[in-house]
Amino acid sequence: MKNLVLNGVSRVFSGEDEREVEALFNLDIKFSAGEFVSIIGPTGCGKTTLLRLISGLEPLTSGQILIDDKLVKGLNRACTLVFQQFSLFPWFSVLGNVTFALEMKGIDKSRQHQEASALLKLVGLEGAAKARPYELSGGMQQRVAIARALAYDPEILLMDEPFGALDEKTRHKLQDVLLDIWQEKRKTILFVTHNIDEAVYLADRIVVMAAEPGRVVKDIPITLPRPRNRLSEEFTELHIRIRNLIEIPG
Amino acid sequence: MNRLFRALQGFILPVLFLVVWEVWAVRLDNPALVPRVEAVLGVLFHPFSELIGTGTLAWNTAVSLFRVLFGFTIAVILCVPLGLCMGTSQTVFRLVNPLVELFRPLCPIAWIPFAMAFFGVTRVPQLFGVRYSDTILDSVQVGMVFIIFWGGLFPILLNTIYGVTGVRSLWIETARTLGATRRRIFRNVILPAALPAIMTGLRVGLGISWMVIIAAEMLPGSDSGIGYLIMYSYELAEMQILVASMVVIGLIGLALNRGLELVSLRVSRWQPLER
Numbered sequence: 001m002k003n004l005v006l007n008g009v010s011r012v013f014s015g016e017d018e019r020e021v022e023a024l025f026n027l028d029i030k031f032s033a034g035e036f037v038s039i040i041g042p043t044g045c046g047k048t049t050l051l052r053l054i055s056g057l058e059p060l061t062s063g064q065i066l067i068d069d070k071l072v073k074g075l076n077r078a079c080t081l082v083f084q085q086f087s088l089f090p091w092f093s094v095l096g097n098v099t100f101a102l103e104m105k106g107i108d109k110s111r112q113h114q115e116a117s118a119l120l121k122l123v124g125l126e127g128a129a130k131a132r133p134y135e136l137s138g139g140m141q142q143r144v145a146i147a148r149a150l151a152y153d154p155e156i157l158l159m160d161e162p163f164g165a166l167d168e169k170t171r172h173k174l175q176d177v178l179l180d181i182w183q184e185k186r187k188t189i190l191f192v193t194h195n196i197d198e199a200v201y202l203a204d205r206i207v208v209m210a211a212e213p214g215r216v217v218k219d220i221p222i223t224l225p226r227p228r229n230r231l232s233e234e235f236t237e238l239h240i241r242i243r244n245l246i247e248i249p250g
Numbered sequence: 251m252n253r254l255f256r257a258l259q260g261f262i263l264p265v266l267f268l269v270v271w272e273v274w275a276v277r278l279d280n281p282a283l284v285p286r287v288e289a290v291l292g293v294l295f296h297p298f299s300e301l302i303g304t305g306t307l308a309w310n311t312a313v314s315l316f317r318v319l320f321g322f323t324i325a326v327i328l329c330v331p332l333g334l335c336m337g338t339s340q341t342v343f344r345l346v347n348p349l350v351e352l353f354r355p356l357c358p359i360a361w362i363p364f365a366m367a368f369f370g371v372t373r374v375p376q377l378f379g380v381r382y383s384d385t386i387l388d389s390v391q392v393g394m395v396f397i398i399f400w401g402g403l404f405p406i407l408l409n410t411i412y413g414v415t416g417v418r419s420l421w422i423e424t425a426r427t428l429g430a431t432r433r434r435i436f437r438n439v440i441l442p443a444a445l446p447a448i449m450t451g452l453r454v455g456l457g458i459s460w461m462v463i464i465a466a467e468m469l470p471g472s473d474s475g476i477g478y479l480i481m482y483s484y485e486l487a488e489m490q491i492l493v494a495s496m497v498v499i500g501l502i503g504l505a506l507n508r509g510l511e512l513v514s515l516r517v518s519r520w521q522p523l524e525r
């Protein structure tokens with residue numbers, strides 16, 4: 001089990017006209033093993049940057065990222081990232097995309113097919129193994145991306161608005177798929193979204209961020225029982241509370 | 251009816267062209283200037299009969315094709331790897347690119363005098379210390395290979411670089427977060443993603459290599475090939491052979507392009523929907 005700790009993490013970008021952008025300023029956050037955390041905030045508040053720093057794709061300007069008290073240097077092996085954009089490799093089949101990750105993980109060739117099929121079944125795509133990514137709808141592509149990320153078997157799954165480009169019905173369906181997976185695999189999930197409903201529906205805890213500089217304004221535990229009812233009073237109350245936080249950052 | 255008409259559409263202008271040509275040839279009545287269509291077809295339909303002491307049309311075509319494929323293959327073997335290196339490594343790019351920019355404006359034809367001076371009439375077997383190998387290699391001069399090589403060089407090199415640098419960083423980053431090593435990323439991401447552009451380079455390169463064969467076969471000491479046939483039939487005023495040779499060049503060029511286009515479509519099936 002892995003705990004993820006951010007200590008005074010900052011990231012400064014030097015913009016085009018020599019202007020410095022503080023994408024993230026002095027973040028202190030702790031994520032416990034097995035937690036489902038939604039990270040929410042307006043566009044430009046540094047949500048994507050945060051996930052990229054944690055995954056090690058991008059360097060910190062200052063601060064530390066620790067996993068179980070060990071400093072993370074370079075690529076973070078405990079994580080993998082599901083991107084907002086459709087990121088399947090179009091030259092591989094659906095199955096090929098998943099086995100690619102299994103292969104990177106050093107899974108035996110003879111077991112790859114079976115494991116990949118099991119993962120595709122988990123995301124409800126057992127029939128599409130031979131399909132090409134471009135033959136799939138956006139929702140199906142993101143399912144495959146999730147299966148591929150699970151194939152890497154990370155302790156921490158980073159997801160950057162993975163359902164942002166999907167219609168509401170598909171989005172709701174995939175939220176339930178993701179919750180089932182989370183309950184089965186017990187991974188830590190950091191789920192970035194700018195959809196309040198999505199955040200409240202999914203998370204144990206919501207981290208609310210604000211921009212300029214990118215920072216955390218509130219850290220709210222969500223104790224609503226699961227499965228959650230979007231129409232319940234408590235749900236609506238939380239929704240309104242978070243909306244106020246985002247619109248008038250404290 | 252409509253479909254039939256559409257299928258025929260492509261033939262209207264060529265047929266019209268042939269008719270005008272024929273009328274012109276008949277009225278001019280000077281086969282040393284404008285050969286009759288049937289005279290040209292006569293040459294084309296007898297590819298295995300001896301022509302003006304240079305061998306058959308088929309043989310000359312084969313020789314030219316062999317020379318082009320020889321020079322083109324060398325261009326592929328050298329330029330695809332170089333392009334891959336230049337595309338992936340900034341250092342290699344900065345090191346090699348000035349030279350590329352410098353040589354790029356020189357059309358392959360400009361290298362003919364240099365090739366003549368440098369390689370003379372040396373044939374490929376002589377490079378291996380054999381005077382005659384009794385194979386088709388005996389008709390391949392080093393200078394020709396050089397010119398053809400230059401024809402293919404830049405399209406292949408530049409398209410390969412373009413293909414590699416154009417690979418979406420999203421794909422590379424995805425592979426990295428899935429734990430792929432650099433070698434894996436190269437093999438399973440960069441190479442397949444760049445392949446469509448590389449194939450375009452090969453297609454354009456082969457087209458140009460084939461185009462410059464005429465110039466390459468004008469080198470002194472060449473005594474066969476479709477380009478040589480053109481020059482020689484001109485000197486003997488055998489215009490029907492000249493025109494037939496030009497038709498062959500056009501048709502072979504078309505076939506080469508179509509062939510590579512088919513391969514290209516296979517490796518880039520995923521591409522049109524990826525915009």
Ligand SMILES: Nc1ncnc2c1ncn2[C@@H]1O[C@H](COP(=O)(O)OP(=O)(O)O)[C@@H](O)[C@H]1O
Nearest residue numbers: 013015021023042043044045046047048049050
């Ligand atoms: N590579 C980069 N270069 C310069 N500025 C960047 C870069 N990436 C992000 N930024 C800036 O950092 C801020 C946060 O961006 P981002 O993390 O993408 O926000 P979000 O995902 O919350 O919309 C924005 O102002 C953005 O313009």
Ligand SMILES: [Mg+2]
Nearest residue numbers: 047048049160
């Ligand atoms: Mg973002």
